[in-house]
Amino acid sequence: xxxxxxxxxxxxxxxxxxxxxxxxxxxxxxxxxxxxxxxxxxxxxxxxxxxxxxxxxxxxxxxxxxxxxxxxxxxxxxxxxxxxxxxxxxxxxxxxxxxxxxxxxxxxxxxxxxxxxxxxxxxxxxxxxxxxxxxxxxxxxxxxxxxxxxxxxxxxxxxxxxxxxxxxxxxxxxxxxxxxxxxxxxxxxxxxxxxxxxxxxxxxxxxxxxxxxxxxxxxxxxxxxxxxxxxxxxxxxxxxxxxxxxxxxxxxxxxxxxxxxxxxxxxxxxxxxxxxxxxxxxxxxxxxxxxxxxxxxxxxxxxxxxxxxxxxxxxxxxxxxxxxxxxxxxxxxxxxxxxxxxxxxxxxxxxxxxxxxxxxxxxxxxxxxxxxxxxxxxxxxxxxx
Ligand SMILES: [Zn+2]
Numbered sequence: 001x002x003x004x005x006x007x008x009x010x011x012x013x014x015x016x017x018x019x020x021x022x023x024x025x026x027x028x029x030x031x032x033x034x035x036x037x038x039x040x041x042x043x044x045x046x047x048x049x050x051x052x053x054x055x056x057x058x059x060x061x062x063x064x065x066x067x068x069x070x071x072x073x074x075x076x077x078x079x080x081x082x083x084x085x086x087x088x089x090x091x092x093x094x095x096x097x098x099x100x101x102x103x104x105x106x107x108x109x110x111x112x113x114x115x116x117x118x119x120x121x122x123x124x125x126x127x128x129x130x131x132x133x134x135x136x137x138x139x140x141x142x143x144x145x146x147x148x149x150x151x152x153x154x155x156x157x158x159x160x161x162x163x164x165x166x167x168x169x170x171x172x173x174x175x176x177x178x179x180x181x182x183x184x185x186x187x188x189x190x191x192x193x194x195x196x197x198x199x200x201x202x203x204x205x206x207x208x209x210x211x212x213x214x215x216x217x218x219x220x221x222x223x224x225x226x227x228x229x230x231x232x233x234x235x236x237x238x239x240x241x242x243x244x245x246x247x248x249x250x251x252x253x254x255x256x257x258x259x260x261x262x263x264x265x266x267x268x269x270x271x272x273x274x275x276x277x278x279x280x281x282x283x284x285x286x287x288x289x290x291x292x293x294x295x296x297x298x299x300x301x302x303x304x305x306x307x308x309x310x311x312x313x314x315x316x317x318x319x320x321x322x323x324x325x326x327x328x329x330x331x332x333x334x335x336x337x338x339x340x341x342x343x344x345x346x347x348x349x350x351x352x353x354x355x356x357x358x359x360x361x362x363x364x365x366x367x368x369x370x371x372x373x374x375x376x377x378x379x380x381x382x383x384x385x
Contacts, residue, residue, distance in 0.1 A: 078138030078189030138189030
């Protein structure tokens with residue numbers, strides 16, 4: 001089985017062109033990972049997701065752990081086999097959803113005790129359990145369990161939470177090494193699974209620096225920046241991303257969790273980020289919010305009732321090649337499921353196409369020019385949102 005590796009192929013300023021090698025194939029970076037929460041990118045078939053050019057998708061451990069259960073998935077041979085997707089998968093640790101969805105959660109040094117949002121059953125997610133569950137799922141990249149801090153938080157609260165996340169990261173690393181070196185009881189469905197650490201520390205750069213150094217000392221296969229895009233001002237987010245990315249080793253991939261708009265992707269690539277995930281393109285699509293090269297478009301708007309143009313003249317996705325704004329508005333207003341599918345096809349196509357253009361720009365040392373041109377569009381994007 002192909003072990004995990006990251007190859008940095010070219011840099012243009014702080015922007016990086018690279019390649020992840022995983023047990024389920026290559027991922028060109030900078031990469032955007034569509035979110036497949038329950039083992040499916042909402043409204044699409046895997047075939048659609050592949051045709052759009054997605055080389056990796058994200059699965060949510062919290063949801064799969066509660067339903068249908070990681071042990072059931074392991075008995076089916078792991079997540080790839082169970083869902084019928086043979087390209088790379090990254091799974092989160094489940095922590096974020098415990099903090100955002102679960103009821104009656106109590107966080108202690110041991111882990112997070114909570115009630116399932118589905119049936120109220122009592123559950124426990126420890127750092128070791130997060131590793132074991134992801135080992136059963138057999139994703140190509142597993143994330144450590146970290147504590148998710150709400151924004152705004154005081155410096156003391158951010159420091160305390162960050163220190164706990166470091167202690168949890170060490171327990172996660174130890175547990176993965178135990179799984180790799182012994183048959184400690186847990187089922188491992190992907191022996192080439194990589195593990196990423198997560199840098200926390202809120203918006204306090206000295207805490208971010210301390211977290212980055214302590215996390216890097218644990219020697220993970222890659223590093224994520226967590227706890228951003230939670231309501232802090234955008235300039236503050238960009239500043240933390242840039243300063244934190246600089247502190248991470250050049251020879252490991254850097255993943256910015258849960259971000260963002262198309263403009264955020266470009267700005268964070270400019271600051272050295274290699275991987276992204278976000279529900280924005282898929283969730284917005286289902287709500288009729290479309291991203292285009294001319295700005296954001298809300299298909300519910302009455303002005304599209306008799307508009308025969310495609311969503312985006314410059315887009316070559318299935319939706320834009322075959323359908324008008326008038327038809328898409330009609331489907332949306334009629335509550336047809338197909339509206340969600342066609343809109344998601346377009347939004348994901350826009351995101352993945354943007355990533356492809358970013359990679360080409362870096363390859364030809366033209367990223368700064370691309371970025372400036374994109375910012376002019378991004379300005380319109382924010383005006384029309
Ligand atoms: Zn399109």
